[in-house]
Amino acid sequence: MSNPSLRELTRNGLWKNNPALVQLLGLCPLLGVSNSAVNALGLALASMLVLTCSNIAVSLVRGVVNTAVRLPAFVMIIAALTTCIELLMQAFTYELYQILGIFIPLITTNCVILGRADGFAAKHNPLLAGYDGFIMGIGFGVVLVVLGALRELFGTGAVFANLDLLLGPIAADWQLTLVEDYKGFLLAILPPGAFIVLGLLIALKNRIDQQLAERATAAQPVATPAPSRRVRVTGAIE
Template identity: 40%
Template sequence: MATSYSRIIRDGLWENNGVLSMLLGMCPTMAMTTSATNALGMGLATAVVMAASSLMVAAFRNYITREVRIPVYILIIAANVTFVDLVMNAWMHELYKVLGLFIPLIVSNCLPLARLEAFAAKEPVLPSFLDGLFMGLGFTLALTMIGSVREIIGAGTLFADASLLFGPAFKFMEIKLMEPDMAILMMILPPGGFLVTGLMVVFKRILDIRAGKGIQMAGAHSV
């Protein structure tokens, strides 16, 4: 079972990454990666929703009939999104105003629904919870990497307004790397989102191919 858990973690964070491998959740990926802080906040909100929804679906999967499963999954996701939305509005209001409409739109994100159908509906509670959690964290990782690149090149900063997400104690995370007039504005506009995301997908693919070749060569030497 430990091996299967490690596989779940590896798939969620890297091998079957929702953005970089499956190309799901492109709407928040394009819209909320104008800065690393926005991307991280959106990703963590999605991860919480995915983990809670996967746990609930796995717990009640024997009571959910096949005919009504999709509406039930959407209802469960919507309930968890409402909870996250209210929590962020209460305790992270400034960041909530930035993320705005995209928190409720987690309901229409393909990634949570896809994992409920593909994994949580068929597996026990703990593996399903871990799958939802690490798929969500993989989504967070991808968004934060894309947002970091776009923010550095497009604004000359990194984790600007991080205190909105983590509180005033984390203001040290807000880094200014260059003057605004040296930045390339296009990178924080929609074309920059498509460009950086595409390059990230290509980079991951190259790493996967090289890793595969390395494993094949190691296997050949051992024979």
């Protein structure tokens, strides 16, 4: 099996095969936690760390794990790493950990993480597996943060509120209020708002892909047919 290039992995993780916009994996945390930017950023960082480390670990043990217990072994690796992240959040970002609640332990069952472990890390070396996990985590996290920021903006008129829960007191004044005296739009921060905004993001990506495909088709040179040659046959009939 030929190894994909880093450029190909980057393109797949961020755009072409984005786990949130294309594969539609991990929708439970994506929709449940993205009511604010800080919640989305916290879960995005946790998911990215688990995804990267689990890919590396799975790649390292892929040659010694029996096929019959492969998936349970992968789940145990992911669960152990998720527990480590959970303990770190309890120690350093306890209030944010309480807000995220059950979605932190549910990282263990995130289809993005298990899918990359079984579909990619189990077939490639640790370097490529780690980079694939990192870039897939970035792709998933970017969509999560954009979704959270848009919902927070439409719902409250501000963005990055309570960022100090994740980054500490230094980020206490980092809130951006874009609309003063905003009355609020409750639908945006409720679960139906997550479906609506995510659907708009998917539609936007599909529209961009369509325009890029049309430009690529228009840029291709049109092959002109070669001029036909007429052969004149002369002869005598006896």
